Amino acid sequence: MTIYDIAEKAGVSASTVSRVINNKPGIKAETREKIQKLLKEYNYTPDENARGLVNKATKLIGILIPDIRNNHHSDLAYVVEKKLREQGYCSIILNAGYEHKTMAESIQILEQRKVDGIILVGSAFQNDRVEKELRQRMTHAPIVLANGYLDLANVHGILIDERNGTKRLVDLLYSKGKRHIAFMGNLNTPSNQEKFYGYEEGMEKYGLTENKILFQVSGIEKESGYRGVKQLLSEHPDVDSVICVEDLMAVGVIRYLNELGIKIPQQIAVTGMNNSILGEITFPSITTLDNKMIDTGLMAAQILMNYLNGENNAQKVMLFSEIIEREST
Amino acid sequence: MTIYDIAEKAGVSASTVSRVINNKPGIKAETREKIQKLLKEYNYTPDENARGLVNKATKLIGILIPDIRNNHHSDLAYVVEKKLREQGYCSIILNAGYEHKTMAESIQILEQRKVDGIILVGSAFQNDRVEKELRQRMTHAPIVLANGYLDLANVHGILIDERNGTKRLVDLLYSKGKRHIAFMGNLNTPSNQEKFYGYEEGMEKYGLTENKILFQVSGIEKESGYRGVKQLLSEHPDVDSVICVEDLMAVGVIRYLNELGIKIPQQIAVTGMNNSILGEITFPSITTLDNKMIDTGLMAAQILMNYLNGENNAQKVMLFSEIIEREST
DNA sequence: TTGATTTTCGCAATCGATTGTGATATTATG
DNA sequence: CATAATATCACAATCGATTGCGAAAATCAA
Numbered sequence: 179m180t181i182y183d184i185a186e187k188a189g190v191s192a193s194t195v196s197r198v199i200n201n202k203p204g205i206k207a208e209t210r211e212k213i214q215k216l217l218k219e220y221n222y223t224p225d226e227n228a229r230g231l232v233n234k235a236t237k238l239i240g241i242l243i244p245d246i247r248n249n250h251h252s253d254l255a256y257v258v259e260k261k262l263r264e265q266g267y268c269s270i271i272l273n274a275g276y277e278h279k280t281m282a283e284s285i286q287i288l289e290q291r292k293v294d295g296i297i298l299v300g301s302a303f304q305n306d307r308v309e310k311e312l313r314q315r316m317t318h319a320p321i322v323l324a325n326g327y328l329d330l331a332n333v334h335g336i337l338i339d340e341r342n343g344t345k346r347l348v349d350l351l352y353s354k355g356k357r358h359i360a361f362m363g364n365l366n367t368p369s370n371q372e373k374f375y376g377y378e379e380g381m382e383k384y385g386l387t388e389n390k391i392l393f394q395v396s397g398i399e400k401e402s403g404y405r406g407v408k409q410l411l412s413e414h415p416d417v418d419s420v421i422c423v424e425d426l427m428a429v430g431v432i433r434y435l436n437e438l439g440i441k442i443p444q445q446i447a448v449t450g451m452n453n454s455i456l457g458e459i460t461f462p463s464i465t466t467l468d469n470k471m472i473d474t475g476l477m478a479a480q481i482l483m484n485y486l487n488g489e490n491n492a493q494k495v496m497l498f499s500e501i502i503e504r505e506s507t
Numbered sequence: 508m509t510i511y512d513i514a515e516k517a518g519v520s521a522s523t524v525s526r527v528i529n530n531k532p533g534i535k536a537e538t539r540e541k542i543q544k545l546l547k548e549y550n551y552t553p554d555e556n557a558r559g560l561v562n563k564a565t566k567l568i569g570i571l572i573p574d575i576r577n578n579h580h581s582d583l584a585y586v587v588e589k590k591l592r593e594q595g596y597c598s599i600i601l602n603a604g605y606e607h608k609t610m611a612e613s614i615q616i617l618e619q620r621k622v623d624g625i626i627l628v629g630s631a632f633q634n635d636r637v638e639k640e641l642r643q644r645m646t647h648a649p650i651v652l653a654n655g656y657l658d659l660a661n662v663h664g665i666l667i668d669e670r671n672g673t674k675r676l677v678d679l680l681y682s683k684g685k686r687h688i689a690f691m692g693n694l695n696t697p698s699n700q701e702k703f704y705g706y707e708e709g710m711e712k713y714g715l716t717e718n719k720i721l722f723q724v725s726g727i728e729k730e731s732g733y734r735g736v737k738q739l740l741s742e743h744p745d746v747d748s749v750i751c752v753e754d755l756m757a758v759g760v761i762r763y764l765n766e767l768g769i770k771i772p773q774q775i776a777v778t779g780m781n782n783s784i785l786g787e788i789t790f791p792s793i794t795t796l797d798n799k800m801i802d803t804g805l806m807a808a809q810i811l812m813n814y815l816n817g818e819n820n821a822q823k824v825m826l827f828s829e830i831i832e833r834e835s836t
Numbered sequence: 837t838t839g840a841t842t843t844t845c846g847c848a849a850t851c852g853a854t855t856g857t858g859a860t861a862t863t864a865t866g
Numbered sequence: 867c868a869t870a871a872t873a874t875c876a877c878a879a880t881c882g883a884t885t886g887c888g889a890a891a892a893t894c895a896a
Contacts, residue, residue, distance in 0.1 A: 180852055191876045196854055206874060221643070223619045227556045227565060228852035231881040236556060245585065252581045256574065259602055268620060271600045273588055290552045291597060314550070400788070429788045436790065459729070459758045461765065461790035509882055520846045525884055535844060557882035560851045 179222050187220075188213050199224060226268075230292070239267050239482065240288035240296045242274045242281070242303065249454040250471045254299055254324065257475035265483055267294070276367075278307035289315040295482045301326040301369035320485040322478040325369060325469070327494065334481050334493045336474050340369060340451075341376035343467045343499030347421055347449050348380025350465070354507055356419040356447055357384075360391040362406055362431070363398065363423030370423050373451065377421060391417065398423065403430025418446055419507075425450030425457045428464050432506065436461075448506040462505030470497045508551050516549075517542050528553060555597075559621070568596050568811065569617035569625045571603045571610070571632065578783040579800045583628055583653065586804035594812055596623070605696075607636035618644040624811045630655040630698035649814040651807040654798070655697060656823065663810050663822045665803050669698060669780075670705035672796045672828030676750055676778050677709025679794070683836055685748040685776055686713075689720040691735055691760070692727065692752030699752050702780065706750060720746065727752065732759025747775055748836075754779030754786045757793050761835065765790075777835040791834030799826045 181199075185192040190209065197205050198213045205213075216222075230236040239262050243251045259269045270291060274284040281303060288296060296319060298308075304326040312321060312330060320332050327335035351359050361377045363370055374392065381390050391414055395406040403422060407430070410417060422428040428450030432442060440446055442462050450457050450466040457464035474497060481493055510528075514521040519538065526534050527542040534542075545551075559565035568591050572580045588598045599620060603613040610632060617625060625648060627637075633655040641650060641659060649661050656664035680688050690706045692699055703721065710719050720743055724735040732751060736759070739746060751757040757779030761771060769775055771791050779786050779795040786793035803826060810822055 181854095182852080192853080193855075193877080194875060197875090200854080202855090204874060209874080223615065225621055225852055226619045227559050227621055228881090229854080230556050231560065231852080231883090232854045234881075246575065246581045246588070247578070247585050249576070249578070252575045255600075256576050256602055259575070259600065263601070263616070268599050268601075268616065270597050271584075271588065272592070272598075273585055286552070287592070287597065290555045292554055292556055433788070456785070456788060459762070459785060459789055510884095511882080521883080522847080522885075523845060526845090529884080531885090533844060538844080554882055557851090558884080560853090560882080561884045563851075 188216050236292050237267050238293045239269050240293040241269050241271045242284050243299045244276050250452045254471045254475040258479045261479035281308050282311040285311045295319050296321045297478045298323045302367045304368045322481050324474045324478045336477050337496045338469050338499050341372040344373045344376030345380040351419045352384050358389050358416050358418045360417045360420050362393045364394050398427050400426050400430030403427035404434045407431040407434050421449050425454040443507045465504045465507040466502050468500045468502050517545050564623050565621050566596050567622045568598050569622040570598050570600045571613050572628045573605050579781045583800045583804040587808045590808035605631050610637050611640040614640045624648050625650045626807045627652045631696045633697045651810050653803045653807045665806050666825045667798050667828050670701040673702045673705030674709040680748045681713050687718050687745050687747045689746045689749045691722045693723050727756050729755050729759030732756035733763045736760040736763050750778050754783040761789050772836050794833045794836040795831050797829045797831050
């Protein structure tokens with residue numbers, strides 16, 4: 179069923195039907211109604227792809243996510259998809275992985291699809307390879323980097339004050355009497371680096387520079403946390419609290435401590451980050467830093483829509499993270 | 508950069524460039540190479556939407572999911588997206604909700620986008636409203652219903668033996684000496700109904716028909732589990748085990764029991780279903796029924812690809828669920 | 837060298853929409 | 867009633883690709 183079929187049935191030309199569909203003027207009320215009735219009857223809807231060709235707008239938005247299986251990624255994807263859909267946009271969600279190569283490949287796919295805009299989720303996209311790819315193939319489309327910043331004309335950034343948030347996490351632990359606070363996680367994303375800087379600032383604030391421990395582990399899975407804390411404690415028996423860059427990792431930490439019968443938080447306190455649902459359901463539940471994924475998603479969608487509606491001022495927004503205190507501290 | 512731009516630079520017609528891109532014969536090797544070099548140089552890739560117009564294939568697949576935030580939904584979406592991408596397809600993921608109306612709306616969106624195929628995730632799609640919508644607007648495209656079945660020519664089904672799986676859950680609990688086994692969750696999806704039937708069969712098998720308790724709660728959130736078990740125990744103090752239709756719900760149940768100091772599984776055993784990561788990290792960890800979301804996803808993608816490659820035999824596949832025994836039983 | 841084959845490539849139509857321009861029908865004006 | 871003004875709609879071009887068909891060029895045979 180094409181627009182020509184409808185036109186034929188109505189005894190008019192396709193252009194007339196098009197004008198009715200798009201509420202353009204210059205059509206007799208009588209004709210308009212007749213066509214509208216036919217549109218309903220055959221419940222015809224125009225082919226968005228064909229439309230995109232001439233309108234130079236596909237109404238497609240690309241959402242690049244390292245891994246949709248992560249709770250905070252899917253939380254964000256959910257609100258974004260929902261909000262974009264309200265405006266008639268469809269979301270193409272790609273798992274872009276954490277490697278620069280796969281990220282770049284994903285951007286190429288979006289170029290082919292001629293998406294109207296892109297949302298990049300996670301600071302992992304804040305790297306040279308991605309920047310180059312965006313500069314080369316995505317000059318036309320607005321881009322929102324959720325949790326990060328890239329200095330390109332058409333890239334908008336939403337930043338979360340993870341640095342300050344982490345610093346406040348140190349405050350919290352200090353207030354609980356903790357002095358040997360360790361930081362666990364790798365530093366291979368700008369986001370994690372920010373967190374680490376915040377940790378450092380916090381420790382320095384209390385004159386605990388000597389006690390700083392950066393314990394790098396490879397992944398963010400709970401196994402990494404489990405093995406990590408095991409090794410951490412063997413190397414630094416005096417540690418009395420651990421800040422993990424991810425809730426999932428904290429889950430592994432807690433499991434190990436539970437197995438050893440170490441009292442949380444009395445002997446060792448633990449915090450995660452990113453406020454995943456996981457933190458609510460462990461025993462003890464995990465104090466975490468809410469990185470405002472929902473707000474970020476809403477904001478990202480909003481900025482994109484604004485831009486597509488003509489508000490061409492590049493934006494850089496800052497959201498404030500929030501500590502969610504639970505049993506593990 | 509269009510195909511005409513490339514053609515101009517190469518001093519040939521667009522049709523020649525097209526034939527080179529698509530590896531069609533009838534082009535002099537010399538010309539072919541020259542064009543290929545230009546394609547690389549400008550790293551040109553054809554507009555997939557324009558291509559779709561003439562090829563009558565958008566290389567777009569719609570994935571309908573009630574809610575991507577559910578872990579087992581995103582697990583599935585992840586593998587599906589990955590596998591489809593390998594074949595040059597893009598995934599449009601829509602959160603279709605649990606209401607028939609929003610499901611139908613989502614199907615309409617996919618029709619407009621002229622997707623080449625659809626994957627429906629979850630038995631919730633197994634209803635009249637969806638069936639009608641598919642029959643009306645999706646006769647052309649292959650559809651795979653992951654975890655369910657609809658009797659339409661172009662709909663393939665992947666079924667999971669949740670009924671039998673639940674029955675084996677009853678076996679397990681019986682073997683642990685439990686006799687007052689309650690079933691908790693609503694029955695508003697075919698999947699949950701299957702689970703309930705399995706529960707009934709299991710109870711009858713052991714002559715425990717008298718002890719059957721169907722305790723219906725509205726949602727599947729942990730709060731539903733928490734409140735549910737609270738009420739359940741007040742009404743039926745002799746219950747010694749609870750089968751929940753969802754891990755998340757079991758999380759709430761466990762939390763309540765923990766708060767009361769009830770020993771799990773000695774006093775009351777608990778099982779969840781769907782093998783979410785949540786079940787691994789609670790204390791005690793939750794025995795669950797793995798509904799094979801990963802396998803289902805791979806299978807769904809595979810069936811769709813087969814169909815799109817010409818293997819037009821409708822399929823109905825059965826996967827076997829598997830009990831994952833943990834501490835809660 | 838000439839005519840027959842085969843290669844190689846361009847022309848033009850097509851996919852399903854949108855839109856500027858101009859033609860026709862309708863109404864208004866004097 | 868004739869003419870000007872306006873309302874209504876169709877034609878054809880266009881978006882960026884693909885493809886059947888025919889024309890020109892190259893190769894072959896005699």
